[in-house]
Amino acid sequence: MPRETNAAKRERAIEFCHRMNERYGPVECFLDYTTPFRLVISVLLSAQTTDAQVNKVTPELFRRWPEPEMLASASVSEVAEVINSLGFYKTKAKHAVQTAQMIMADFGGKVPQTMAELTRLPGVGRKTANIVLNVSFGIVEGIAVDTHVHRIAHRLKLSPKTHENEPLKTEQDLLKVLPHEYWESVNHQWISFGREICQARTPHCDKCPATDICPSVRMS
Template identity: 40%
Template sequence: MAGSARHNTRAARRPGKTGAGAVAKGTKVAKSRTSTKAAATTPKPSPRRGAAARTAPAAARTAPAAARRPAADVPALIAALARTWPDAVCELDHQNAYQLLCATILAAQSTDRMINTLTPALFARYPDARALAAADPAELEVLVHRSGFFRAKARSLLGMARAVVERHGGEVPRTMAELVALPGVARKTGNVILGTAFGQADGVVVDTHVTRLAARLGLTTHTDPVKIEQDLMAALPRPAWTSFADRLIWHGRRVCHARAPACEQCTLAPLCPSASVPAAR
């Protein structure tokens, strides 16, 4: 009988599917559900640039509606830019895709005006990818010195030229995948080459001017160039991708400056949600 009592005592201590044990378990589940619901409604911080931003879900990358500026009327914006800058083109001097590729690599952290002063001598010395691939690094560094970061740029030019010769028979490739596989070439450069040299609208060039103006016009809330490009590709008709970027760059250089935008003289002011908000410029 004593053994039976001990058995019953152990059974009473063991959590079962009913009784106090069930209540505790149910309480724990309710707490878990409450925590999950609270977590789902807690605002998440904006993702940082880099790996965290790339892996964040689309919902987490989207700014709250209240934080967005109203976007400019895109068709009206395209028309206004076309009227204002009908002759806007890439301002890097070039005669072929090879020259444009070299000039675009050199233009990083520099200006088109500066690059245009040194490329005539560069192209006279190395008229094609095969000649550049065989260049003496020290001599090449002297030719591109004034572009800034000349050692890194010389390495990129040499690597690019050798890859073009080895992989593509000396001809600049015509696909984004092949272009961005070249040393010194990222998506921005690829878009310049495809859109300007080959007339292919594969994406939208996003430089510092496009980044600034796209934000001021309410076309994007992002600062990452890849996400800005995705927003612009979604907002613009494909035939306008290349010309829109060229005209926006011209407008940024001549009117919508970084520090002091000339809103009073801007033909886009009636369409721009930032034109009357000095603090947001």
């Protein structure tokens, strides 16, 4: 098969985004939160854990430590006890407390609003920072590439095979192929699609609205 041109790939990526928008429209954040601080902590806790599991532990977590100044003075062991149903809960508890401490010490108790500052926070990488900037502050600097977005990007062949194990490089590939106005909606719409249709083990290609533009169709 002839190699796809960059223009054709871009057109296909945009068309996929249009179809996701038609199917899902605006999608709210899947994590329960009320403030930028609580969103930072919730996304930090969600690494390699489902949003539903995080939403089960955060009511008690934020009941005990609702603001950064309170969590900053919390015992890591007590936080770990509250979130012990999550994967890697001990490390996440340490990062949550350290993040609250840095927010207090370096940012006057306010969640910072730049990528560079957010990624200084312990346990906060580019994916988390993208979500916080987008959802809490309406700042769109990139695309949060979680497991669903990563999987879909590669099934659509919008990112090369050499980047299959590198979400940060996959993000850069998506940023190159999609115009800026599409970045904001990708994460939550593609997560919805990944959960409903383009699942990891058994993608429901027979129900997919994009089979005609997907190079990885598996029709049963």
